[in-house]
Amino acid sequence: MSDRVIPLVNELRASLAVPSPALRPWQAGPTLRDALERPLHDLRISVTDRCNFRCSYCMPKEIFNPQYTYLPHSALLTFEEITRAAKSFVALGVQKIRLTGGEPLLRKNLETLIAQLAQLQTPEGRALDITLTTNGSLLARKAQALKDAGLQRVTVSLDGLDDAVFRRMNDVDFPVTDVLKGIEAAQRAGLGPIKVNMVVKRGTNEQEILPMARYFRGTGITLRFIEFMDVGATNGWRMNEVLPSAQVIEILQSQLALAPLQASQSGETAARWGYLNAAGEHDAALGEIGLISSVTQAFCKDCNRARLSTEGQLYLCLFASQGYDLRHYLRGDMPDTELTQAIASIWQHRQDRYSELRSQMPASSELGALGGARRVEMSYIGG
Ligand code: SAM
Ligand code: SF4
Numbered sequence: 211m212s213d214r215v216i217p218l219v220n221e222l223r224a225s226l227a228v229p230s231p232a233l234r235p236w237q238a239g240p241t242l243r244d245a246l247e248r249p250l251h252d253l254r255i256s257v258t259d260r261c262n263f264r265c266s267y268c269m270p271k272e273i274f275n276p277q278y279t280y281l282p283h284s285a286l287l288t289f290e291e292i293t294r295a296a297k298s299f300v301a302l303g304v305q306k307i308r309l310t311g312g313e314p315l316l317r318k319n320l321e322t323l324i325a326q327l328a329q330l331q332t333p334e335g336r337a338l339d340i341t342l343t344t345n346g347s348l349l350a351r352k353a354q355a356l357k358d359a360g361l362q363r364v365t366v367s368l369d370g371l372d373d374a375v376f377r378r379m380n381d382v383d384f385p386v387t388d389v390l391k392g393i394e395a396a397q398r399a400g401l402g403p404i405k406v407n408m409v410v411k412r413g414t415n416e417q418e419i420l421p422m423a424r425y426f427r428g429t430g431i432t433l434r435f436i437e438f439m440d441v442g443a444t445n446g447w448r449m450n451e452v453l454p455s456a457q458v459i460e461i462l463q464s465q466l467a468l469a470p471l472q473a474s475q476s477g478e479t480a481a482r483w484g485y486l487n488a489a490g491e492h493d494a495a496l497g498e499i500g501l502i503s504s505v506t507q508a509f510c511k512d513c514n515r516a517r518l519s520t521e522g523q524l525y526l527c528l529f530a531s532q533g534y535d536l537r538h539y540l541r542g543d544m545p546d547t548e549l550t551q552a553i554a555s556i557w558q559h560r561q562d563r564y565s566e567l568r569s570q571m572p573a574s575s576e577l578g579a580l581g582g583a584r585r586v587e588m589s590y591i592g593g
């Protein structure tokens with residue numbers, strides 16, 4: 211591993227230097243652990259910082275207006291660079307890759323990238339789990355091509371079934387029926403099991419919780435309720451707009467029979483609840499829901515996710531203010547083994563546990579007290 215220090219990318223997004231020397235030389239196999247003994251299992255790759263929606267909790271119109279400067283095309287990692295980075299991550303234990311954004315389906319020829327990633331194998335010779343999170347607006351058109359390229363599943367974001375509520379939340383007047391058609395197309399193409407993510411904001415869409423649950427119950431699609439998070443610095447987050455998962459489940463149980471299920475794997479972000487039949491047993495045909503309580507119940511101790519931004523910055527936490535500039539390595543002449551070693555070293559030093567620290571602070575404390583430099587936007591590193 212070289213002693214190279216990665217230079218600053220720009221004034222706004224200063225990069226961190228790769229920690230050197232590595233704590234322990236990395237050796238092939240799933241042995242890599244961060245400073246808190248967490249493995250590296252998931253890689254989220256943002257393929258664009260652009261989006262055709264303006265969800266107020268993510269890309270509010272006042273900030274992401276026509277004057278907003280997005281990354282120039284030359285700054286974006288190419289598909290070859292992304293695949294090369296992914297290969298190193300896979301050598302270090304990554305088994306699942308999620309493409310995200312911005313809106314990933316806006317990236318031209320995304321199928322080409324998917325086909326390249328689908329060629330990668332884990333050190334044990336297994337295929338990767340390749341998935342994608344989308345707002346669903348282009349899914350009806352693209353589902354079959356994505357499947358043919360090697361995508362296995364999709365997660366679709368949908369915040370309500372009521373057209374007026376949904377149009378207000380996406381803030382570009384996009385109709386709910388088009389997203390539902392996208393979900394149907396994904397089902398027909400075999401991009402399952404499909405998950406649907408609903409961000410719940412108190413005072414905005416909590417009345418959609420029950421209609422959404424009823425709509426997706428028994429369809430094979432898992433609906434997941436996400437607490438409105440304080441990601442980024444532009445979404446005007448306030449605790450009183452968070453509807454805690456405990457209240458979401460109360461609302462659901464007032465009308466629907468549900469009981470908790472065991473986590474299916476370590477590092478799973480959602481608490482699972484299964485629908486019950488008349489005998490009070492979980493009925494697999496009715497399916498399940500998930501609750502993602504990023505605000506009220508931190509899951510940092512199992513967090514095994516790394517995030518690669520559109521321009522090749524490696525982030526170790528959704529709430530990080532700085533990343534590591536992997537693009538500098540990817541565009542240089544660094545051999546693959548050195549790139550892999552650099553990523554291993556970064557992971558070995560990882561100590562991030564933002565949500566856990568926040569939950570230990572008195573409610574009145576300023577979030578900035580957590581060392582709070584300006585946090586990176588969700589649309590830049592992906593969800
Ligand atoms: N555009 C795609 C989409 O919406 O699915 C992918 C990117 S989006 C940033 C990924 C996920 O982050 C979406 O499910 C979205 O609802 C979620 N998200 C964005 N901002 C959020 C916030 N403040 N709190 C909770 N979830 C958020
Ligand atoms: Fe776009 Fe997804 Fe953010 Fe909504 S959540 S603005 S669809 S990136």
Ligand code: SF4
Pocket residue numbers: 508509510511513526527528529562563564565566
């Ligand atoms: Fe992972 Fe950071 Fe979220 Fe904790 S706050 S679960 S470390 S992304």
